[in-house]
Amino acid sequence: MSPNYSPVTEQVVRDLAEILGKSNVAVDLEKRIAYSYDEVPRFYWDRDYIAEAVVFPETTEHVAAVMKYANEHVIPVTPRGAGTGLSGGAVPFAGGIVLSFEKMRRILELDRKNLTITVEPGVVTAEITKAAQKEGLLYAGDPCSGDASFIGGNVAENAGGNKVVKYGTTGNSVLALEAVLADGTVTWFGGKRRKDATGYDFAHLIVGSEGTLAVVTKIILKLLPLPGKVVDLLVPFPDVHSAIDFAPLIQSEGKVIPSSIEFMDGKSIRLAERFLNTVLPYDDAGAHLIIQLEGNDPDVLADDMERIGDLCMSYGALEVFVADNRTTRDKLWKARKCLAEAIMAYYPKYSLEDLVVPTSEIPKLMAETTRLCEKYGVQEANFGHVGDGNMHVNILFPEERPDWHEIIEGLLDELYEFTAGIGGTLSGEHGIGLKRQKYMCRVMDQAQMDLISRVKTAFDPKEILNPGKMIRCREREGGPVLSG
Ligand SMILES: Cc1cc2nc3c(=O)[nH]c(=O)nc-3n(C[C@H](O)[C@H](O)[C@H](O)COP(=O)(O)OP(=O)(O)OC[C@H]3O[C@@H](n4cnc5c(N)ncnc54)[C@H](O)[C@@H]3O)c2cc1C
Structure with a gap:
């Protein structure tokens, strides 16, 4: 201490x-x-x-x-x-x-006129989705961990998930926050209003601040009309590159914004099958994309589906499977959502990464990941929110190795540097926390690091709120001081 x-x-x-x-x-x-x-x-x-x-x-x-x-x-x-x-x-x-926050778990209000829901931070994310659905409304936050994670954690990490392509991250759904400042002062940032040009946008400074600036005690979230029909397409590709090269074309050539564009490489497909004891179509494919389309007009949706299906086939897809009923859709998403847990179950040592790059750079990121895994003699399994350029690169050690820590350090050092060089950054949705703070100077210059320190000091002069996160805390005469 x-x-x-x-x-x-x-x-x-x-x-x-x-x-x-x-x-x-x-x-x-x-x-x-x-x-x-x-x-x-x-x-x-x-x-x-x-x-x-x-x-x-x-x-x-x-x-x-x-x-x-x-x-x-x-x-x-x-x-x-x-x-x-x-x-x-x-x-x-x-x-x-x-x-x-496990005892602060009440849904306080669902306001149909303003299309908002007001919740305490300990409400499980999926409970918000269900409460909104009951009223024919959509809460767009959809992290894979949504059956367990709390909305307060989602806000603090600016969680992403499977619907970011269309609806944005958790922050896009946040209209207002009740916050307790470090000295115990209670204040509201934002309100039920849809726009606000009055002063600094403190609510969205708190979003993603990982509990280092203030404690969130109530949240007002935006709701949307629930789409009448949802269809998922499972699209196997022969290899990783044909899948990731194709992904950005879904919007630019397909002329539609899907609610999800998710990616699993071949190793991830097999991991999901083993973990769930199930069989997925084309499980020997090099990669799968899951494309979710939604809408109210069945004819328009059918047109979109056909156009995207044709596009997939013309860019080398092996097949297009349509999941349009609850059971097949659930099966698909279970496979995608279980992957982090599957890795945790089967590998004695691993590192789950959360890199995000401009979508056009994903092929380069994947090629470099493979090169580095070969160089360091480790395995990889990659999946993620390819529609957002957010790849969960996973470095896997199939056996215990005493030098695993050095390998991870060396590999991540090179991978983060490469990612920064192609316009990417350390984390798209999991945050910096304790794990990545020492790499912050790879993606932020000194001016930004100093600003972070000064913002932190303005909110929390004694540095009592979640110390050691985001940027390193070191001792200096007169008390703990943040530094890069
Ligand atoms: C299997 C699996 C799948 C996942 N999939 C996704 C995904 O698809 N997308 C995604 O974004 N993440 C994903 N995650 C990561 C994780 O679920 C998210 O980061 C989530 O937002 C964390 O919520 P939590 O309630 O568990 O927060 P915690 O892990 O408990 O805390 C996270 C951070 O929030 C801060 N915090 C918590 N509550 C408050 C509060 N009330 N006020 C201020 N600060 C607070 C904590 O100090 C900490 O810094 C996944 C994790 C797992 C294990």
């Missing part, structure tokens, strides 16, 4: 129990460990980062009182959603208090 932070003493625990009620404070080791990790495997870190206390606020007032107390006593606070993060964002790097 940083010597600049105060420890969580028995007195602190008593004070927290006074603020929140005894049942909302946990200090037993088992709970502290359980709430100190996300989905980045523990082997990734050089040591364990364990919370000194875990608290479970039930209201904004609880959160405000905890923050006020922590700020006064200079105790670090790490907000936590469902812990499905893939960047170590919810790992309590400096110990202190983990602020879990």
Whole structure:
């Protein structure tokens, strides 16, 4: 723990129990460990980062009182959603208090006139989708982890997912946030209005800030009319390159904006089959694309489907399978959505990456990934949101290797550098967290790094909010100071 932070003493625990009620404070080791990790495997870190206390606020007032107390006593606070993060964002790097949102899980309002839904941060993403659907409305956020992740975590990471091509990331659905600042002040950023040119856009500065600037306690999300009909096309290609070369043409030549354009390479297809104990069509293909189309007019949708199907075939697809009923569509999406879990299940060591490049550069990124995996003697399995240029490159070690950490470091160093050189960046949706902060200077110049430090200081002068994330925290005389 940083010597600049105060420890969580028995007195602190008593004070927290006074603020929140005894049942909302946990200090037993088992709970502290359980709430100190996300989905980045523990082997990734050089040591364990364990919370000194875990608290479970039930209201904004609880959160405000905890923050006020922590700020006064200079105790670090790490907000936590469902812990499905893939960047170590919810790992309590400096110990202190983990602020879990699992008890703030109410849907507060669905406003049909303004097409908004107001929720607490602990609502599971899929619950929002279901609540909207019940009213014939669409909540467009759709991360693959949506059955588990919390909306607060989605906002903090600016989560993407499978519908970004058409609807954008979580931030595009956020209209307003209730935030608790580091000193316990409660404020609202934004409102139910669809546009706002009044001052800085603080709501969207908080989106994607990974719990380093403020704690989100309520969220107003935009809803849309639910499309009447949805169709998924599963399109096998003979190899990775024909699939990724084709993907951008779906919009430019197909003249349609699909809601999803997803990609799985051959290895990912086989991994999904093994994990789900299922068989997918053309499972010996080099790659699959999943293209989702939606609309209200069945004739228009049928035309779009036919045009995209023909286009696929003219660019080398092996076949076009149409999934237009719930069962086949579910089967398809299960395969796509299980891939991160499949890798976690079968590989003793791996690194799940989240690179994003201009869509035209994906072929170069894939070629370089293969070259580097060959150079370092490791395997790759790649899948992702190809329609957004966001590829989940996965570096796989089929066996335990004592030098895995050095290999990963060397490989990622080269891969990130290459990605930056073709106009890409470190993460499209998983965030920087603890995992990628040391690479930030690869994609941001000193002016931007300094700005990040200054914004952080403006919001959180004592650096108690999620320290050690996004940019590195180092000690300097007079207290902890952020630096590149
Ligand atoms: C199998 C699998 C599939 C995935 N698929 C996708 C995908 O398709 N798209 C995608 O974008 N991500 C995906 N992810 C990553 C992950 O699910 C997302 O990053 C998600 O947004 C994290 O939500 P969470 O509730 O689990 O947050 P956590 O992991 O608990 O926390 C994430 C960050 O949010 C901060 N935070 C949490 N709540 C608050 C709050 N109320 N206020 C301020 N800060 C807060 C934490 O401090 C941390 O920095 C996947 C993960 C897995 C395991």
